[in-house]
Amino acid sequence: MNSLSFHEALETIGRSLIFPRQQNILLRNDLAWHFVRLSTAVRDFTIEFSISRFDPEDIRCVRNLMQGVIRALLAIDPDTTLFDIHAVNREQESLGTDQNQRRRGQKKEEQLRSPQEILGLIARRLPNPANALVKAMIACTTDCDHTLIFLGGQHHSLRPSNTPQDLAVSLQALSMAIIAFDEADVVLMDESKLHPAASTFPEVVSLFLFVHPLRQAADNVQALSSKILSMHQNRRSWTPQLPSYPWQKQLNRSNAQVRHDRGGLTAGFYFRTKTQLERTMGDLQSRPFVPSGRKDEALGPQGTSTKPSAQPKAKVLSNMSKTSDQKTIRYQLWELLHRMQGFEARFAFKVVLVTTLLSVPAWLEQSREWWNNSEIWWTVVTVWLMTHPRVSGTFQDLAARLLCVALGAIWGGFAFAAGDGNPYVMAVFAAVFMIPMMHRYTQSAHPRSGLIGCISFTVVSLRAVTDENRSPISTIAWTKGLAFAVGILASILTNWVMWPFVARHELKKSLATMMLHLAILYRSVISKYIYYNEEQAPSAEDIERSEMLEGRLREGFVRIRQLLELTRHEIRLRAPFDPLPYSALIEACDRFFEHLVEVRQSSLYFQPSLQVNTREVNDSLIPYRRDAVAVILMNLYILASALRTNEPVPRYMPSAAAARKKLIDRMEELEVNRTHEGQPRERGARRWADVYRYAFASALTDIVEQLQLLQKYTKEVTGEAGYAAIPMD
Numbered sequence: 020m021n022s023l024s025f026h027e028a029l030e031t032i033g034r035s036l037i038f039p040r041q042q043n044i045l046l047r048n049d050l051a052w053h054f055v056r057l058s059t060a061v062r063d064f065t066i067e068f069s070i071s072r073f074d075p076e077d078i079r080c081v082r083n084l085m086q087g088v089i090r091a092l093l094a095i096d097p098d099t100t101l102f103d104i105h106a107v108n109r110e111q112e113s114l115g116t117d118q119n120q121r122r123r124g125q126k127k128e129e130q131l132r133s134p135q136e137i138l139g140l141i142a143r144r145l146p147n148p149a150n151a152l153v154k155a156m157i158a159c160t161t162d163c164d165h166t167l168i169f170l171g172g173q174h175h176s177l178r179p180s181n182t183p184q185d186l187a188v189s190l191q192a193l194s195m196a197i198i199a200f201d202e203a204d205v206v207l208m209d210e211s212k213l214h215p216a217a218s219t220f221p222e223v224v225s226l227f228l229f230v231h232p233l234r235q236a237a238d239n240v241q242a243l244s245s246k247i248l249s250m251h252q253n254r255r256s257w258t259p260q261l262p263s264y265p266w267q268k269q270l271n272r273s274n275a276q277v278r279h280d281r282g283g284l285t286a287g288f289y290f291r292t293k294t295q296l297e298r299t300m301g302d303l304q305s306r307p308f309v310p311s312g313r314k315d316e317a318l319g320p321q322g323t324s325t326k327p328s329a330q331p332k333a334k335v336l337s338n339m340s341k342t343s344d345q346k347t348i349r350y351q352l353w354e355l356l357h358r359m360q361g362f363e364a365r366f367a368f369k370v371v372l373v374t375t376l377l378s379v380p381a382w383l384e385q386s387r388e389w390w391n392n393s394e395i396w397w398t399v400v401t402v403w404l405m406t407h408p409r410v411s412g413t414f415q416d417l418a419a420r421l422l423c424v425a426l427g428a429i430w431g432g433f434a435f436a437a438g439d440g441n442p443y444v445m446a447v448f449a450a451v452f453m454i455p456m457m458h459r460y461t462q463s464a465h466p467r468s469g470l471i472g473c474i475s476f477t478v479v480s481l482r483a484v485t486d487e488n489r490s491p492i493s494t495i496a497w498t499k500g501l502a503f504a505v506g507i508l509a510s511i512l513t514n515w516v517m518w519p520f521v522a523r524h525e526l527k528k529s530l531a532t533m534m535l536h537l538a539i540l541y542r543s544v545i546s547k548y549i550y551y552n553e554e555q556a557p558s559a560e561d562i563e564r565s566e567m568l569e570g571r572l573r574e575g576f577v578r579i580r581q582l583l584e585l586t587r588h589e590i591r592l593r594a595p596f597d598p599l600p601y602s603a604l605i606e607a608c609d610r611f612f613e614h615l616v617e618v619r620q621s622s623l624y625f626q627p628s629l630q631v632n633t634r635e636v637n638d639s640l641i642p643y644r645r646d647a648v649a650v651i652l653m654n655l656y657i658l659a660s661a662l663r664t665n666e667p668v669p670r671y672m673p674s675a676a677a678a679r680k681k682l683i684d685r686m687e688e689l690e691v692n693r694t695h696e697g698q699p700r701e702r703g704a705r706r707w708a709d710v711y712r713y714a715f716a717s718a719l720t721d722i723v724e725q726l727q728l729l730q731k732y733t734k735e736v737t738g739e740a741g742y743a744a745i746p747m748d
Contacts, residue, residue: 022171024060028053028085029164035092036157038233039099044606047093048580054089055574057082063275065264072170075263077250081167084243086570088160091236093613094620099229100222102146137223144207148200149230152237155193159244162186166251186251190244197237204230228714280460282467283410285585286520289578290362290409293529296536296575299568304539365518366408373402373513377506392488393498397478401506404474405467411514411521413588419468420507423456427475428500432492434476435483445480452476475503522585523596527736529579530601531662533608534729536572537615538655541722544615545648548622557623569616576609604732611725614718621715636689643682650678654726658733667738672730675723683716 031049061082065075162185262269278284346354358364377399380386390396405412405420430452438444453476459469479499483492514520547565548557557565583605586596650673661668 022167022173024056025081025085025167025171026164026173028057028089029160029167032085032088032092033157033160033164035097036153036160038097038153038229039102040097042096042098048577050089050093051573052577054086054570055577057085058570058574059275062264062272064260066262066269066272067274068262069260070257071260072172072255072257073250073260074255075260077246080246081243081250084239084246088236088239088243090566090569091232091239094617095232095236096225096229099226101141101149101226101229137220138226141207141223141226144203145200145226145230148196148203149233152193152196152200152233155189155196156237156240158189159186159193159240162189163244163247166247170251170254172257186244186248190241190248193237193241193244197234197241200234200237204234224714224717276461280466280470281407282465283407285578285581286409289525289529289582292571292574292578293532296571297532299571300536300539303543303568362408362518366406369513369517370403370406373406373509374399377402377509393502394482395498395502397499397502398506398509401471401503402510405471405507405510406514409520411519412511414590415588416465416468417507417511419465420471420511421504423459423468423472424475424500424503424507427452427456427472427477428479428496428503431476431479432483432496434480436492440484445484449476449480471503471507475500478503522582522589523591526579526582526586526601527662527665529575529582530604530608531659533572533575533579534655534659534662536575537608537611538652538659540568540572540612540615541651541655542648544619548619550644562623565619569612572612576605576612579605600732600735604729604736607725607728607732611722611729614721614725617718618715618722621718639689640682640685643678643685647675647678647682650675651722651726654730658729661733661737665737667740668730668734669740675726679720679723 031046031053035046035050061078064071064073064078166186264272273281278287281287378396380395381390430448434445434448434452437448453473456469456472456476460466460473461469463469479496482499483495486495543565547561551557583598583601586598586601589596653673654675657672658668660666
């Protein structure tokens with residue numbers, strides 16, 4: 020296992036722990052990229068033979084813990100005013116005026132009601148423990164990085180300044196910082212001066228929503244540090260490691276070097292991630308959504324039970340797919356024909372077609388001798404090597420491959436002519452040429468050009484040695500080079516003409532699919548974490564499944580951004596391709612997703628009071644909730660359809676903001692009624708719940724705002740549909 024993947028991830032985590040700072044989109048994208056890369060690195064480690072100190076189970080555990088740290092950091096808003104308020108409050112206290120002293124003496128036993136007074140109280144309690152906690156987390160991540168480098172045997176090349184023994188000291192300092200922070204937090208939450216209305220002030224809530232996710236991130240860093248320290252204390256010697264990846268999955272996986280040598284890495288990852296997401300979302304979509312207000316069994320007009328049963332799910336599943344018992348010959352034939360429309364069948368058809376057309380001279384009597392003597396069949400071999408099942412190749416790839424072929428043929432001719440076939444002279448020429456070509460093949464982003472360069476040099480030089488007719492070396496060089504060039508042109512041009520891979524077209528499709536996935540995720544979060552009965556609260560398994568799903572969606576965003584990068588290398592005849600609207604649309608989708616994650620995480624810390632109220636109250640909210648959910652889903656479906664079909668977006672869309680306002684107004688009305696009824700409310704224990712209730716409502720409002728941005732950027736991509744004027748009689 021190459022510990023460089025962990026090293027780079029921990030370096031990014033360390034940069035993310037610098038507070039306060041402005042929101043950095045590039046840094047968030049780096050965190051998401053390392054979240055995905057860690058899974059790929061661990062998979063590559065467990066799929067092949069290796070000699071390492073790492074145990075595969077330990078590596079999987081470290082991967083999960085490190086992804087937990089990244090997930091916690093993505094939930095933190097780094098642009099906090101906590102430390103700035105602390106500095107201002109310290110300056111004010113240093114003035115020590117009599118007026119301030121009298122004001123503090125008068126309010127010694129009174130509750131603080133204004134936001135400025137509450138912020139001053141927080142500034143006296145939390146900044147120092149929070150600052151110490153952040154410094155301890157940074158020290159732990161740095162020492163974890165150095166320890167993993169030491170265990171991976173790369174400390175000689177990277178030369179860390181710290182030693183692995185420093186991790187135990189940093190971990191102890193982090194534990195003490197956590198204890199000090201918890202004590203300060205408890206004192207603040209139990210502060211008699213803290214008015215219950217503090218959780219309604221946005222300035223106060225923003226501070227609480229910074230320190231609490233920070234505290235959760237500290238737990239994750241502590242768990243990661245403890246695991247890495249345990250690995251160092253129980254470190255093993257260098258031992259061979261057999262593949263431990265499940266063999267059923269190994270059949271559909273390849274290691275990093277194979278993926279690199281095959282080429283088309285970005286497209287391959289994109290299509291695999293797309294397939295996994297569609298399979299996961301298809302299973303999630305098959306689950307019916309039944310509002311919580313209708314979960315209780317009720318009686319219809321004729322006294323029959325209206326309790327929903329499991330029948331709807333079975334009906335949905337029967338529409339999605341057929342079980343093996345239901346598959347008829349007709350359905351199996353459809354499956355076979357549908358499979359033949361996939362990329363494998365298309366790739367096979369293209370290779371067979373080009374091979375057949377290029378091999379026609381070999382079957383003709385008048386050209387068969389020329390075909391065999393000049394070895395023109397290298398053209399067909401080149402097509403086999405250069406044709407990719409997924410990507411088409413760009414002009415840059417075409418130019419690089421033709422250049423490498425020409426260099427290989429010319430250098431092979433020089434190698435033979437310099438010493439008249441002397442093997443030692445040819446060996447020197449081979450070393451000069453093959454070393455950079457092998458490096459290009461095994462390490463660069465264009466491996467196929469390096470491969471065809473190596474083959475061109477080898478074929479030309481060895482053919483000159485074994486040629487019994489003693490043909491001129493120039494003839495051998497240009498005939499073989501021309502054969503390779505024709506094969507390259509045939510492979511790339513065929514991929515351009517027949518079922519080409521166009522990144523900008525796939526970009527639209529991927530954004531449409533991602534919007535549908537966000538709609539499914541939104542419905543799942545609403546049903547599982549918001550509108551649920553008390554006895555059906557989310558379980559630990561539900562939370563773990565949601566985190567896994569969110570991880571795959573983050574990987575989907577990473578692949579879409581990589582797809583956007585591919586559009587820069589494509590030539591568009593109609594007009595230059597403008598990536599800015601697509602980039603803005605990707606960021607809007609990502610923010611929509613992050614707000615959904617915020618809603619799910621916030622809902623774990625409280626259950627809305629109206630959810631546990633009477634059934635009459637719950638039933639009165641169902642129409643408003645249904646409208647608010649349905650409007651967002653409808654907008655996402657319309658935008659996804661517009662991107663998928665490349666049709667303009669309607670000018671007027673259902674207003675999610677209006678539907679949400681109606682819901683909020685109705686909830687406030689019911690809340691006022693509940694307050695007038697004098698229902699009791701806990702004091703200190705409810706403050707964190709109140710904070711997260713505010714964050715929960717704010718995130719739902721942000722979702723509506725992001726939906727408006729999705730509409731705006733989708734219209735920039737596909738256009739806006741107007742209404743034709745109706746002629747008047």
